[in-house]
Amino acid sequence: MSRLSKKCLFSFIYSALFLMSVALFIRLLPYPPLKDHFPYSTAVYDEQYNLLRLTTAKDEKYRLWTPLKDISPKLIDAVLFQEDEWFYWHFGVNPYGLLRGAWQTYILGNSPQGGSTITMQLARVLWGIDSRSLLGKAEQILRAIQLEIRYSKNEILEAYFNFAPYGRNIEGAGTASLIYFNKANHKMNLAEALTLAILPKNPNSYIRQNNQQLNPALFKARNQLYQRWLAQHPADQQWQTDFQLNYPLRPLEKLPFFAPHFVDQLLQHYPDQSHIVSTLNSHQQRLIERITRRYLSQQYAKGVENVAVLLVDNRDMAVKALVGSGNYFNQTISGQINGTLAQRSYGSTLKPFVYALAFDQGLAHGKTVLKDLPTAFGDYQPENYEGNFLGPVSVSQALLQSRNIPAIDMAKQLTPDLYDFLQHAEIKLPKSKAYYGLSIVLGGAELNIQQLASLYAMLANQGAWQPLKFTQQDNLPSAKPLLSQESAVMIHDILRQNFRTDIQNKSIKTALPLYWKTGTSNGLRDAWTAGYFGHYTLIVWLGNFDNKSNPHFIGRTLAAPLFLQLADSLIASEPQMRDIVTETSKPLNLKKMLVCQADGKLPNAYCQQQVHTLFIPGKSPITVSQLYQPFAVIKNTDMLACSTQDKVETEQKIYEMWSSDFQQIFAQAGVMKRVPIINPACPFEQHYQALQHLHSNNPQIISPLAQRAYYIEHNKENRPILLSAITAAEVNQLYWFVNNSFIGESMPQQPLFWRPTSAGDYTISVTDDYGRSSSLSINVFLKGF
Known part of the structure; x- marks a missing residue:
């Protein structure tokens, strides 16, 4: 070899090494991912990955990023087969393809053929190059080489599949498969894959507005590709039937716009996510929408324009269905307002939590008797909705009949109170505790449906609170106990006794117990029913967004029927819920006890009617009833007998010894309670001697011994202390207390x-x-x- 030849060879080698070093240096420099070149749409799915809505990107294109691993292998092979068989071997440009395209276009005068590689096609899209001119083609070639130097083949191929045009304003194979075939790209069959493989060649001709099926040109081009495909993949002859059918394509105009208020909320909360997999159950959403719309149309004549419904799965706090208004597209009723987020007066729907807190604080149990009497709480003088007063009512009666006075009187005694409870449930009211005062019990503040749903789901979950869950990606914090399991179960026991106004035969029982409470806001602006059953919490609100009063906006008569219809339908759609067995995380400290029905206390020997109640040992207030008292009276009268009176002329009668305020309300209601009448013939002090025997034979505790020291061992199960007493002969029952807490009974x-x-x-x-x-x-x- 001559010296000149060697010199040329070394020069070539050095030049090649230099160029390779430069290329490697350029390749190692950091570059923005190709994914960041364009903005993206957002696709919102239900829990089964059914599309709820697909938005356009900021540049008004439908464009979703689909990773290469999620692109159908059939589509990848078809595109490489159709567009660029040498993709993995060239440096961005295929010289043979360019020469062939130039020969066909400029020499033979055939239809234009650009000879573009996949990399060149991507370059044209990324930089908006007009490649029809020679200058444009040159720029396209240089940009393609630039892409090959900077990015890997898989990165280029991935970007191509995400930016290629697929008709109208649709870009990307993943977007196209979702729109046209309503499925993920990797789930396409061969016919669908070849359809997308051929589309980018002439997307504007192949896809037309309101396109319902493949047009003849696309159908023909797709099937011609299939025939060429079979030469290399003869086993795919088995799918020839698919290619004889004209597969319908879903047009953009038919894209779903489902559960609009729910989706709007997700889009606002997750503005930067392109794929949102929600917790929505489309079947339950359709069921609730259908029943709700039908019911609302029936109430239209009453001036009822709007409704909001929320369904939550108590097991994971997932929102399963959401109706935000009567009609999303009706501007006259402000239909685009999401009623589940609107702050509204909640009426009586928080009363269950007042009593649950009272149970936990040892203020009451289910049969504790409260006063439903005219009462002033400072400057606040509430009344019952019915305008009347019932006198003595048990907690159960007060809650089921939604009596205002007992609830407020109970709330007054709470420490911490209802305001504090809402704060712990992450419900931050805009005003101070002093601003609301006791009116907070009856809807003096405002909550939204989603907040109320979290509270009722907490009741269903036996006192453990968590926020609502809207997407599969949401990671909820650990459940926070706001009520004891015992108090929650005691509230269950009351709410399940609610009677149904929609069933004429009250003996008919529903497939599952329903636990629910109605509410009516002051001024008749909001009608509520909130409750839970099976796996679910359901909240129903009816009203108008203009906040106008309406005499029909009453929870029990307007909202409850819709709640019950929805509950029945949901239970019927999931028969497996009937086999639910409620489990608790720990044994409940609950006991069922007989109490005197009239005052909710332990029955004394004269109590005439007894009922069972649940109570929390060591916490619930349990004392012995003193309501029924025996008096010695003159026979056949209510006149007290004198102590000197002949016993033959007297008899013992049992009287209900109500306080004067109760006696007054009985009199106003026309109910006369018999009371013993003072006998003017007897000395004054003798009126009290008739009961002295009640206190002369007090039980005598014989074990334990008074002022005795007893020893226990730390962290060990200690020997019990025996409790025993001597009593008078007429005694049948003893009730034992330790530090004023009831611990049990014995004979x-x-x-x-x-x-x-x-x-x-x-x-x-x-x-x-x-x-x-x-x-x-x-x-x-x-x-x-």
């Missing part, structure tokens, strides 16, 4: 065992069924201290 001569759990001073009390009691104190110490 005379029957011991009760109590096991202290910690050291300290304890007061042991016993009360018999005549109301007589005695007590003593003991000291409990830790052994070894």
